[in-house]
Amino acid sequence: MPSSRDRQRKLARAKLDRQLARRAAALRRRRRIQAGVGAAVALVLVGVGGFWALGGFDREPEPVATEICSWTPVNAEDNPNVKDVGRPATTDLPTSGTRPMTITTNLGRPITVDLDLTDAPCAGASFSYLAGKTFFDNTKCHEITTEGAVRCGDPSGTGQGGPTYSYAGENLPQAPEPAASPAPGQPPLYPAGTVALVGNPPGSYGSQFLIFFKDFNPSSASYPVIGQVTSGLEVVATIGAVPTVDNGSGSTVKPEKDVVIQTLTVGEVSTAAPSPGTPSGSPAGSPGAAPAASPAPSTTGRS
The missing domain is CATH 1.20.5 (Single alpha-helices involved in coiled-coils or other helix-helix interfaces)
Structure with a gap:
């Protein structure tokens, strides 16, 4: 065991x-x-x-979007005449070509304008954005200036209004040197049909604009040019012929009867170069003035 x-x-x-x-x-x-x-x-x-x-x-790394335009906020508490509709984009904005802008008023056929995106891209971006927000619709052109222009684009009708942002001026015409004599046939700084911004205060721009119905040739430029009338200049001249009354501050610049922008629309970008020469549609009273054919309605993508 x-x-x-x-x-x-x-x-x-x-x-x-x-x-x-x-x-x-x-x-x-x-x-x-x-x-x-x-x-x-x-x-x-x-x-x-x-x-x-x-x-x-x-x-290659993905490119960073370049900021094209800068929008400076305007405080509505500091200026109760401004209207808040937001702000446009700052990047991916067109910087060449033109945009058609169509202004329909209560005094005639539509006025069409080519907005210059090459020399005034931020103004073009702003007007396109504001038009998409119906910012200009049913607003009054509140002044007929002594310089020969119709002033519009202020919903408050006071000359103090605009959106809740501003931007710097672009495309300010270059006046000749004081000692220099204008060359024969040299066009004025602001020929009839010019569309330009008017600042409030000067140098700070929003939505207010001028449409010149007369040639204006000041000794120095103060209004940045944003486009040219391409059709309906005779309508602008008709508005310019409206008698004016005191606007309440001692200036006899207010149209005696209402001049209303019924709609303002901005179309798609066109890469075609703007046509040189005088805008179509002679001012009222000009020799040989003949109304041009009405333009096709502008197609606008309102946001």
Whole structure:
């Protein structure tokens, strides 16, 4: 009969064998896992290497959008005449070509204007934005200036209104040097049909604009030009012929009868160069004045 000590030795030996077997099995599992991870890492490295070899890491970074226009906030508490309709975008704005602007008043056929996006891109962006907000609709042209222009674009009709932002002037005409004599046939700084901004205060522009129905040639320019009338100049001249009365501040510049912008719309960008020369539609009373055909309605995407 085996002794008690022999049985204990056999049991201890069997236990040790089982432990060694479990350790060996665990080691084999760990080696299989490590081999799988290594193969996966190798595949990833091969893929990354191929991507690099094909120039996958040579791509240029995405360009950052360049700010084209800057809009300065105007506090409505400081000026209760302004109207808040938000602000236009500052990036991804067109900087070449023209936009057609159509002004329909209560005094004749529509007046069409080419807004100059090359020389006045921010003014063009602002007018397009405000037109999309119906900012100008059912507003009055509150002044017929002594300079020969109709002043519009202020919903308050006070000459103090506009949107709750302003922007810097663009495309200010260059007056000749005081000592220089104008060249023969040199056009005036503001020929009839010119559309220009008027600031409040000067140098800070919003929505107010002038449409000249007479040539104006000052010694220095103060109104940034934003476009030219292409049709309906005789309507502007008709408005300019309306008698004026005191506007309440001692200036006899207010039209005796209401001149209402019923709608003002701005169309899509055109890359065609604006046509040079005199705007179509002779001013009322000009020799040989003949009304041009009415333009097709402007298509406007109002936001």
